[in-house]
Amino acid sequence: MPASPIRKLTPFADKAKLDGKKVYHLNIGQPDIETPEGMINAIKGIDFKVWAYTPSEGTLSYRKKLVSYYNRAGYNINTENIIVTTGGSEAINIALMTCLDPGDEIIIPEPFYANYNGFACQADAVVKPILSYIDNGFALPPISEFEKLITPKTRGIMICSPNNPTGYLYSKEEMEALKDLILKHDLYLFADEAYREFCYDGREFTSPMHLDGIDDNVIILDTVSKRYSACGARLGCIITKNKEVWATALKFAQARLSAGMVEQIAGEAAIDTPDSYFEAVTKEYTHRRDVLVNALNKIDGVYCPNPGGAFYVCARLPIDDSDKFCQWMLESFTYNNATVMFAPATGFYSTPGAGINEVRMAYVINPDDLNAAMKCLEEGLKVYPGRVEVENGKQKEAHA
Template sequence: MPRISEKGLAMPASPIRKLVPYAEEAKRKGRKVYHLNIGQPDIPTPKEALDAVKNCDIKVVEYSHSAGIESYRRGLAKYYQNVGIDITHNDMIITAGGSEAITIAFLTCLNPGDEVIIPEPFYANYNGFAVQAGVVVKPIVSSIENDFALPPVEEFEKLITPKTKGIVICNPNNPTGYLYSKEELEQLATIVKKHDLYLFSDEVYREFCYDGNSHFSAMMLEGLENNVILMDSVSKRYSMCGVRIGALVTRNKEVIATAMKFAQARLSPPSFGQIAAEGALNTPAEYFKEVYDEYIKRRDFMVEALNKMEGVYCPKPKGAFYTVVKLPIDDSDKFAQWLLEHFEHNNQTVMLAPATGFYSTPGLGKNEVRIAYVLNVDDLKNAIECLDIALKQYPGRTL
């Protein structure tokens, strides 16, 4: 029998999706499963996006330009300009979700064996994208003890080697909900300038910044015009994860020209996804105000409820709609599986994402899980009640 590739064997399973078979089995048993494991909001997609697809009268679904439909790119450029990012439609390539933007960015800027530094815990799929590109992830640990703030510049310096070619950040952060400040990004910029690195900035959750905090984009850092690669997506901003539309944005002309070759190789991004995304650009401000208020309500309920539980610590996220929570358990992977296989309360249970999959350093995240507060407050109340009872019954409880 032919062998599987080394990359295939090295490819990590998703901590967000690997427990799906257990969730499906729980549902077959008639149990209600509250999905706190995945960033799939229950917020309605804007009517403007749905109407753009419904009212589309094209007769042939053609390939678009490999960089994406020009009218969409021009509209998206105006969106960025309105949030203080001065770019044009020629400074971007529309991609099949943020995932393809990250993959193309890695393939364009990095050689196999090159190293990127990423504060952990980090979005689990960065590990998979790195495996695809043959890139080595060098994790730098951020701690729940200080709510996952950016590690000191000195810690980054310790990891710099001749193979270091970039730093990856997610701001606001998935999975922690931490929002990097302008000051933290400026500290990071000193390292990027000193060692002439790429700064890959995943800013998918830009619209979700709370408590009066504003988002400062890495694209706003002065003197890094050729260093910053912005990766973005419409999935969370407009609650339409399934359209699979993202963007790679940079002022570096050589990067754009090279990335275009990868974009041409995959032909074009999804047509109907682009139509929906272009329609979404007309979403009124009231939509975002309502979404903001809803997430604040969900976050505040969840943080308060979790921190009332014995042995549980939940930082208060400043952005996105996730948090990493410390639990009194022996093994988050075992616990998450046990919840689906063996636990039920009023014929209900909870699906969580073990935090081990959001770390690259072996052994970290054993007593942590990522929770996505993407359900309405009534469902969150039921889910948190289930979790509270489950923690008291779990055989591997450490208190």
């Protein structure tokens, strides 16, 4: 079971805090945006005598509200297409166990959300990574590269758009290309849509649910964690129009009994969150993205593409090893009695050696703190023992 690159350095951050340092947390996607007031009030207003189980597929009232949300987005679903889960994590876990037998393969463009590796491990499935590259902003790899990986054991392709960890937003043309590949080989298309609401610069979000002719192949994985800044709610869902997949996934849902009652009460209220909330949040994240990306690209030897969605960036640094660097920043470096916690990008790749000079950052703290964190990074890079010099935008081979 692989360690989480997002959390594995927590003991070093805790030690830094005990030593009196301020730690800017850019390692984890825990927004500081306030949860919608309606969700909080719904919890405060709860008045039940028995804290009971809920149906394994989720309460009917919550699923009805979810249908209204997704159908406003053009998904054309009903309550029998939804299974409510304990967070998006369980949605991914159940979906993989439902659709993949031990030894089956799933193709995932990398870098990808690190826990896909863990969920595949639990399902005894095999991740077949396909590299995307920082120099073109982590765009979808060519379909010809996917074709090279397809074997008789291939069962599906997993995507996340807008992407964690890169922030890349797949275009409609890229989604159509994936659709053709899915149909050609009769594969599942697993789509993690945790960041659907966060698309910037007027760019439009395209879901597999917007594509014609692949209803039986599509499995949507979703969560309230990021959309409503409610990471602690642990509430997500699986959406599929494939009746056999739904029925099998329900067996896994029944085995774990049910998602939480209180969370679903809050989730119902969340659906009534006004558009003005998302407009304000999107404006704020766009500003934070601009602050972070501009600051990064002004630092000597650093390169960061400008993402189209979510609230993450992957940046290339002039360093020998991102795991060593991230730990060094917490253990050995301080600037104005502060340091920064990053997530080493190696944990978001399956290909050995990939991401060794990249880190993921989440712009979920306020702009002043982002600027202060970038000053820490700039000063840290000046004295880091494993710095690698950069010439013409490319790093010298200064380490083994």
